[in-house]
Amino acid sequence: xxxxxxxxxxxxxxxxxxxxxxxxxxxxxxxxxxxxxxxxxxxxxxxxxxxxxxxxxxxxxxxxxxxxxxxxxxxxxxxxxxxxxxxxxxxxxxxxxxxxxxxxxxxxxxxxxxxxxxxxxxxxxxxxxxxxxxxxxxxxxxxxxxxxxxxxxxxxxxxx
Amino acid sequence: xxxxxxxxxxxxxxxxxxxxxxxxxxxxxxxxxxxxxxxxxxxxxxxxxxxxxxxxxxxxxxxxxxxxxxxxxxxxxxxxxxxxxxxxxxxxxxxxxxxxxxxxxxxxxxxxxxxxxxxxxxxxxxxxxxxxxxxxxxxxxxxxxxxxxxxxxxxxxxxx
DNA sequence: AGTGAATATTTCGACCATCGAAATAGTAGA
DNA sequence: TCTACTATTTCGATGGTCGAAATATTCACT
Numbered sequence: 001x002x003x004x005x006x007x008x009x010x011x012x013x014x015x016x017x018x019x020x021x022x023x024x025x026x027x028x029x030x031x032x033x034x035x036x037x038x039x040x041x042x043x044x045x046x047x048x049x050x051x052x053x054x055x056x057x058x059x060x061x062x063x064x065x066x067x068x069x070x071x072x073x074x075x076x077x078x079x080x081x082x083x084x085x086x087x088x089x090x091x092x093x094x095x096x097x098x099x100x101x102x103x104x105x106x107x108x109x110x111x112x113x114x115x116x117x118x119x120x121x122x123x124x125x126x127x128x129x130x131x132x133x134x135x136x137x138x139x140x141x142x143x144x145x146x147x148x149x150x151x152x153x154x155x156x157x158x159x160x
Numbered sequence: 161x162x163x164x165x166x167x168x169x170x171x172x173x174x175x176x177x178x179x180x181x182x183x184x185x186x187x188x189x190x191x192x193x194x195x196x197x198x199x200x201x202x203x204x205x206x207x208x209x210x211x212x213x214x215x216x217x218x219x220x221x222x223x224x225x226x227x228x229x230x231x232x233x234x235x236x237x238x239x240x241x242x243x244x245x246x247x248x249x250x251x252x253x254x255x256x257x258x259x260x261x262x263x264x265x266x267x268x269x270x271x272x273x274x275x276x277x278x279x280x281x282x283x284x285x286x287x288x289x290x291x292x293x294x295x296x297x298x299x300x301x302x303x304x305x306x307x308x309x310x311x312x313x314x315x316x317x318x319x320x
Numbered sequence: 321a322g323t324g325a326a327t328a329t330t331t332c333g334a335c336c337a338t339c340g341a342a343a344t345a346g347t348a349g350a
Numbered sequence: 351t352c353t354a355c356t357a358t359t360t361c362g363a364t365g366g367t368c369g370a371a372a373t374a375t376t377c378a379c380t
């Protein structure tokens with residue numbers, strides 16, 4: 001009302017909240033469409049991501065670790081793994097040291113899907129962020145870390 | 161390796177991608193726990209959010225609009241609405257002008273749940289962002305908008 | 321060693337969210 | 351009025367998830 005046409009934008013808290021919500025909505029939708037294109041459900045995609053992260057760290061996942069990472073019951077985890085194994089994305093290995101345990105290993109096919117998932121998005125992100133200077137990146141990183149911590153904390157209050 | 165102890169952090173693209181992923185993961189988890197605490201599924205929460213946004217704009221939602229907003233079939237939408245109506249969160253109104261159409265209106269109870277959902281998180285966000293200056297906020301807003309656009313665009317390539 | 325408690329994973333039966341197709345109700349145009 | 355179309359709901363089937371029970375293995379203690 002009182003601003004001129006060349007007034008700079010006022011980025012209120014409400015604007016930031018709205019942007020965060022849009023971002024999560026769009027991310028969800030992206031994952032949903034990607035999964036649909038590959039015959040994978042959300043849970044399967046999440047499972048692949050967790051297993052892949054663990055593999056990158058050199059520590060193979062077990063079904064029970066996966067269950068707690070995904071907040072799934074043990075039985076639901078078994079059927080997720082059944083689906084992924086049937087589709088040829090991973091295979092189960094009995095642990096050599098503790099034969100109760102199962103180690104989850106990925107097939108190259110899944111790695112390829114992961115790459116297909118993340119590469120285009122990563123490249124497009126890089127392009128979007130290309131002109132950001134170091135100081136700006138630190139600002140954004142601080143913002144993101146603060147927002148993550150806020151989310152975690154409020155969630156913590158929910159579960160006593 | 162070559163940096164001194166007081167070297168400032170290098171925020172690479174990889175770091176930003178990781179932070180974005182953590183943020184969406186934590187948001188998902190938060191919504192999941194909140195829904196659990198109130199006997200609402202993810203879909204129900206999403207539906208409430210969409211209906212609430214529409215109500216705020218003054219344009220009541222119809223089931224079919226909701227269906228396309230949530231990417232649900234018409235029949236699935238009916239059962240979402242059945243659940244929400246049975247739980248007393250909303251009620252259906254036949255449109256006065258076109259009696260095929262149904263208008264979705266919320267009960268105060270649902271508004272209250274929405275407030276309970278967003279207020280604590282909003283306050284905690286505001287606290288996290290309190291010390292950000294205007295220039296920094298503009299930087300963050302540009303970053304978020306760029307990332308949202310990137311996500312939308314890559315998704316667009318998926319669906320021809 | 322050997323028994324029993326604990327842990328890891330899978331199987332089984334049931335529940336319910338979602339889907340597609342058909343049914344119902346209403347509108348608009350000829 | 352008859353027909354085509356739109357909006358929503360109902361119905362039957364599919365499948366992801368759960369809790370409880372079953373199976374296999376390890377650990378602790380004697």
